[in-house]
Amino acid sequence: MQPEVPPQAVRESGMVSKALGEVLVRVQNVAAHAAVSRPVRLVAVSKTKPVEMLQEAYDAGQRVFGENYVQELLEKAPQLPGDISWHFIGHLQSNKAKAIVKSIPNLQAVETVDSVKLANLLDKAVTEAEWQRKLNIFVQVNTSGEESKFGVDPADVLSLARHVHTECPGLTLSGLMTIGMPDYTSRPENFECLNNCRSTVAEELGIPAQDLELSMGMSGDFEQAIEMGSTNVRVGSTIFGARNYSNK
Numbered sequence: 001m002q003p004e005v006p007p008q009a010v011r012e013s014g015m016v017s018k019a020l021g022e023v024l025v026r027v028q029n030v031a032a033h034a035a036v037s038r039p040v041r042l043v044a045v046s047k048t049k050p051v052e053m054l055q056e057a058y059d060a061g062q063r064v065f066g067e068n069y070v071q072e073l074l075e076k077a078p079q080l081p082g083d084i085s086w087h088f089i090g091h092l093q094s095n096k097a098k099a100i101v102k103s104i105p106n107l108q109a110v111e112t113v114d115s116v117k118l119a120n121l122l123d124k125a126v127t128e129a130e131w132q133r134k135l136n137i138f139v140q141v142n143t144s145g146e147e148s149k150f151g152v153d154p155a156d157v158l159s160l161a162r163h164v165h166t167e168c169p170g171l172t173l174s175g176l177m178t179i180g181m182p183d184y185t186s187r188p189e190n191f192e193c194l195n196n197c198r199s200t201v202a203e204e205l206g207i208p209a210q211d212l213e214l215s216m217g218m219s220g221d222f223e224q225a226i227e228m229g230s231t232n233v234r235v236g237s238t239i240f241g242a243r244n245y246s247n248k
């Protein structure tokens with residue numbers, strides 16, 4: 001007997017590249033008018049979607065993909081071209097830090113670092129893997145004040161950012177990231193909070209603010225996020241179609 005698998009929306013051939021193109025136009029249109037200091041990076045969030053759909057986006061020129069689950073990333077990455085930049089955007093358990101670095105040489109960024117312990121494990125893994133480059137790190141900030149397990153409190157961002165910046169030679173502090181909680185919808189206050197956190201980190205660590213990225217904005221709010229300074233938007237369902245079960 002085949003196991004029951006929830007029906008998964010799979011876009012017809014051609015749909016992904018079309019949707020991707022439309023999202024890119026929207027990103028560029030907003031970015032052109034917003035005061036962003038660097039090109040906005042589109043992370044195509046491909047969780048739960050089959051590699052064929054990722055390949056279609058790749059063939060259309062997309063190179064940055066985001067995945068939420070370690071196991072899924074470990075399965076998909078080897079089936080896809082090696083010049084993809086993978087962003088890990090899900091909750092990363094400490095005991096998976098080593099595996100993800102060791103197995104994915106083209107892991108570009110972990111956007112969800114929320115503890116010194118995790119930063120240290122990633123740093124150690126990069127050193128052990130003898131990478132000739134650093135792993136980009138976003139400190140995940142809980143900007144909504146919800147009782148959420150994930151993301152550090154705005155008050156604690158500076159100390160973690162400082163740790164990554166000064167104590168972890170294998171890591172680059174790329175910037176800060178937030179997810180709207182609990183329904184994944186961000187409000188302007190969340191984006192503003194992330195901006196404020198960046199100002200503090202930049203000032204205290206002596207880094208120009210424009211050198212610290214903001215990862216915020218998803219399908220429902222990426223244009224607003226760019227207007228409010230996002231340089232890294234994470235867009236899934238608008239490109240790849242709805243996910244049929246709750247797997248935010």
Ligand SMILES: *Cc1c(COP(=O)(O)O)cnc(C)c1O
Nearest residue numbers: 045089218219234235236237248
């Ligand atoms: C799933 C997910 C996204 C993409 O969400 P969409 O609403 O499908 O664009 C972005 N960021 C994170 C952290 C996610 O888990």
